[in-house]
Amino acid sequence: MSEQPHFTLDGRRVPFADGQTLMTAALEAGIYIPHLCFNPEFAPHGSCRVCLVKVNGRVQAACTTPAAAGLTVQSEIEELREMRRGILQMLFVEGNHVCPACEKSGACQLQAVAYYVGMLAPHYTHFYPRRPVDASHPEAVLDFNRCILCELCVRASRDVDGKNVFAVQGRGIQARLVVNTPSGQLGATPFSIDDKAAQVCPTGTILLKHRGYETPIGQRLYDRKPISMVGDVAQLPESRGGRRHD
């Protein structure tokens, strides 16, 4: 009987099956690699670059790199922590992330990953882009200020809900999340808060209405324990009230 193939991650032996990426194999082995656009329920996107690891000395995204026998992978090294911190800082200055005024604060994956990589301040010059808020839907609000273009809602709405409610329009710095209707309003779509797309946002871009501050600040998911211990908010079972982010 042949031994299961494995690679090493920060010196630990990580077994994998055919077709797995470094990320999915690490996740299965219980090893946390920080990530934002990756969600194990969806095909990897490779866009946020937060999951950068060193594979045989070369920097690659763990979520899109196929696992292969004998690879030497490094993740928790200062060089990568610094790069990840830089990426988080760029994400923060590119949008308008006002944590004290955000209902998602404390249960926000963007914030939690920033805590994890040790980001104290945004370092770069803020863009302060002017972006709209769409409150047209009776049960959900879309705050584009917080969007990091992970496309999880795009993927969920298209691939799971079959509704194709969201899309990303434009390229480069012009890229932005849009709603797929002539009016561009969420209220004009068949979007429902029971959709998968309503559950996957790693930031406070898609928020449910009428549930504000049900869980007080200070008692939320990432207030006491780091994301490496408690996991992604979108992966947790629904809590009382059907809400996934408290």
Add this chain to the structure above:
Amino acid sequence: MIEARLKVATCSLAGCFGCHMSLLDLDERLFDLAERVELDRSPLTDIKELGECDIGLIEGGVCNAENVHVLMEFRARCKTLIAIGACALNGGIPAMRNQFALKDCLEESYLRGMGLVDPQIPNDPEIPLLLAQVHPVHEVVKIDYFLPGCPPSADTIWTFVSQLLSGQSAVLSYTQIHYD
């Protein structure tokens, strides 16, 4: 021999004084602090002129010409400059006005606000001119340390300040770092 106390100055720029309230939340630890530091210019002392200081604590972002002036003076006179709280770090709540033109903000408050009598936009020369946008302090001067939080808790401030005063590098626990 009694060691010379370190001189500390504090100010609140475009902030709400919440970070200063958090500093006062040190409660009885303030006695320990008072043995090790001497307050220079600060809202707590009401000293108006900033002297040569070892440490400067900046609360709030930069929203007007006076804020810029005070911040640059702090940088020039303080050996170590520390930005405290969300507003100093990223503009915070005041920076939410960056979504609008300054003219629209002023008109909304002073011309179209409810219950106004003889509405006019204040233009007394003693009132500092507002900047077109609110900025975090690191976009204006070099900052040596950042302490996030809205506000950072008294425990966070205490941990940080005591490490700084004893010359250790700043190490904060997970629960001491938060952005809200």
